[in-house]
Amino acid sequence: xxxxxxxxxxxxxxxxxxxxxxxxxxxxxxxxxxxxxxxxxxxxxxxxxxxxxxxxxxxxxxxxxxxxxxxxxxxxxxxxxxxxxxxxxxxxxxxxxxxxxxxxxxxxxxxxxxxxxxxxxxxxxxxxxxxxxxxxxxxxxxxxxxxxxxxxxxxxxxxxxxxxxxxxxxxxxxxxxxxxxxxxxxxxxxxxxxxxxxxxxxxxxxxxxxxxxxxxxxxxxxxxxxxxxxxxxxxxxxxxxxxxxxxxxxxxxxxxxxxxxxxxxxxxxxxxxxxxxxxxxxxxxxxxxxxxxxxxxxxxxxxxxxxxxxxxxxxxxxxxxxxxxxxxxxxxxxxxxxxxxxxxxxxxxxxxxxxxxxxxxxxxxxxxxxxxxxxxxxxxxxxxxxxxxxxxxxxxxxxxxxxxxxxxxxxxxxxxxxxxxxxxxxxxxxxxxxxxxxxxxxxxxxxxxxxxxxxxxxxxxxxxxxxxxxxxxxxxxxxxxxxxxxxxxxxxxxxxxxx
Ligand code: HEM
Numbered sequence: 001x002x003x004x005x006x007x008x009x010x011x012x013x014x015x016x017x018x019x020x021x022x023x024x025x026x027x028x029x030x031x032x033x034x035x036x037x038x039x040x041x042x043x044x045x046x047x048x049x050x051x052x053x054x055x056x057x058x059x060x061x062x063x064x065x066x067x068x069x070x071x072x073x074x075x076x077x078x079x080x081x082x083x084x085x086x087x088x089x090x091x092x093x094x095x096x097x098x099x100x101x102x103x104x105x106x107x108x109x110x111x112x113x114x115x116x117x118x119x120x121x122x123x124x125x126x127x128x129x130x131x132x133x134x135x136x137x138x139x140x141x142x143x144x145x146x147x148x149x150x151x152x153x154x155x156x157x158x159x160x161x162x163x164x165x166x167x168x169x170x171x172x173x174x175x176x177x178x179x180x181x182x183x184x185x186x187x188x189x190x191x192x193x194x195x196x197x198x199x200x201x202x203x204x205x206x207x208x209x210x211x212x213x214x215x216x217x218x219x220x221x222x223x224x225x226x227x228x229x230x231x232x233x234x235x236x237x238x239x240x241x242x243x244x245x246x247x248x249x250x251x252x253x254x255x256x257x258x259x260x261x262x263x264x265x266x267x268x269x270x271x272x273x274x275x276x277x278x279x280x281x282x283x284x285x286x287x288x289x290x291x292x293x294x295x296x297x298x299x300x301x302x303x304x305x306x307x308x309x310x311x312x313x314x315x316x317x318x319x320x321x322x323x324x325x326x327x328x329x330x331x332x333x334x335x336x337x338x339x340x341x342x343x344x345x346x347x348x349x350x351x352x353x354x355x356x357x358x359x360x361x362x363x364x365x366x367x368x369x370x371x372x373x374x375x376x377x378x379x380x381x382x383x384x385x386x387x388x389x390x391x392x393x394x395x396x397x398x399x400x401x402x403x404x405x406x407x408x409x410x411x412x413x414x415x416x417x418x419x420x421x422x423x424x425x426x427x428x429x430x431x432x433x434x435x436x437x438x439x440x441x442x443x444x445x446x447x448x449x450x451x452x453x454x455x456x457x458x459x460x461x462x463x464x465x466x467x468x469x470x471x472x473x474x475x476x477x478x479x480x481x482x483x484x485x486x487x488x489x490x491x492x493x494x495x496x497x498x499x
Contacts, residue, residue: 009370010360012362014362014367015366016053017049017053017062017366017368018053019048019053019054020048025057026056027054027056028055029056031054032195037351037467038350038351038379041380042377044065050064050065050068050069051063051064051363057202060371060372061374062372062374063375063377064375066384067384067387067415070420073374074376075421078422080357080358080359081374081421082105082422082423083104083355083356083357083358084101084355084356085354087193087201088206088207089200089201090102090189090192092204093218093219093222093226094188094192094222094225094226095229096229098275098276099276099279100116100276100280101283101284101353104356105422112277112280115274115277117426120281120429124429125429125430125433128430128433129326131161133325133326135160135437136438136441137441138160139441140445140446140490140491142156142157143446143480144488147480152174154293154294155174155290156171156179157438158289159171159174159182162286165430166236166254167239167252167254168240168252168254168255177235178236181228181231185225185229185283186232186287188225188228190470193468198218200218206218232283233275233278233280236278240252243255244258253278254278285430288349288427289435291470291473292435294473295472296338296435298461298463299338299345299394301449301461302463304449310335310338310443311444313332313333313334313335323441323490324441324444334396335436335439335440336436337396337397337398337399337400337406339432339439340396340413340414341395341396341398341413343414343417346471347413348417348470348471349417350377350379351376351378352375352420353469354375355374355421355423356371356373357372358370376420378416382413387410418431444487445490445491445494446482446483447479447481447483448478450478451479461476461477463476
């Protein structure tokens with residue numbers, strides 16, 4: 001076993017957790033998988049145990065492979081395992097420091113998170129249901145106009161939902177300026193977040209090299225992206241601020257925060273918090289929910305039996321002449337099980353978002369050095385045979401008893417799918433209601449069927465996903481067809497109620 005050289009801070013000379021053998025200087029850099037790292041990490045867990053240590057060019061990384069260790073570190077020791085590592089490129093150069101999703105644990109993070117929670121906790125999200133339903137119904141109409149583009153339509157659905165909730169801004173399509181800014185800012189972010197993409201993250205002193213210097217192309221990129229990262233929270237916030245001043249702001253998170261400022265001496269700080277908290281809603285919520293719903297479409301395409309059962313359940317509760325709303329949710333256990341299985345089958349964030357600790361610790365006789373990055377292998381936990389037999393199968397029944405009612409003993413995927421401890425996703429309640437509104441609306445009126453090839457034969461689909469921080473299905477073809485004449489009528493008039 002490898003014993004750290006920093007023996008002053010590891011006086012008992014405890015071993016590090018086990019892991020693949022590192023090379024001098026570069027450590028385990030060559031062991032690190034380029035694709036689907038969660039699968040390699042699972043093999044490491046099988047070989048070395050539930051807590052694996054690697055070091056990449058001196059950076060200690062711990063991989064948590066079981067629910068037990070996740071609980072022990074992220075929950076029981078949450079005061080020291082709730083940080084985030086600083087990225088020189090993303091925070092110092094691109095200016096994403098305003099996002100509390102990237103802040104290290106501390107007072108600033110707590111203040112932002114508390115404010116965010118007030119607007120997205122389990123009860124608070126009820127007031128957004130009409131927006132979610134309106135946008136889900138708009139999705140039905142967009143699909144009818146252009147079914148091939150369903151992947152894009154899903155994107156605009158959540159962009160529009162979040163822009164309305166956070167700012168009261170109603171966007172029509174993806175050419176809207178607020179959307180193009182946010183999407184470009186997030187594209188820059190995901191490019192910069194690829195581990196090893198920018199050397200400045202390994203050698204932070206490079207940030208002092210001016211952009212005109214040969215080889216300092218990263219500075220130019222960082223400047224362009226910094227402009228977007230600044231506009232993303234500022235532009236929509238300033239628009240709402242002006243509307244509040246004029247007295248014609250639509251109801252929204254930002255409008256209510258601004259209207260409730262009573263202490264003028266705290267105004268600039270309160271405005272800063274409101275701007276940052278609203279900005280992070282789009283950053284954290286748009287792409288993730290999109291990925292989950294796209295995976296749902298893929299699951300329905302590959303599992304026609306599940307689709308039929310869900311459609312029958314909806315019809316038995318609301319008939320064929322109505323669209324289901326939130327009031328019937330309790331009566332749709334199969335739909336609720338589909339939502340859980342969607343979160344489990346291909347987790348949107350297979351490694352959650354890595355945590356960071358800045359203090360030394362000891363866990364089960366192993367030394368955990370300050371400065372470690374800790375990754376929870378969400379995918380592995382959600383594909384654990386013990387809790388989820390035949391984990392690669394999409395089988396909502398695993399969350400139900402034989403009589404079709406919810407199984408209280410089935411492990412809720414939400415315990416892992418949204419990350420861990422104090423950092424657990426604060427948008428998980430909104431994501432849940434978003435999935436419900438889209439899934440029930442779509443299944444009530446559409447069949448998701450295999451595409452036909454040139455000879456009219458049904459195409460076979462092999463499910464496959466991307467490999468980044470957020471896992472999207474790779475583009476796939478399908479036919480989305482109204483289920484009946486009554487369904488066509490529902491699609492046409494579905495928006496009226498929520499307009
Ligand atoms: C399918 C949907 C979603 C998934 C799978 C998801 C997953 C996650 C994960 C894994 C984390 C990191 C947790 C950790 O560090 O342990 C996270 C953080 C976060 N999510 Fe989500 N999320 C989803 C939807 C949303 C939505 C709809 C919002 C906003 C309304 C949102 C806002 C955030 C924010 C602000 C953070 C940062 C929290 C912090 O660092 O304290 N997420 N999410």
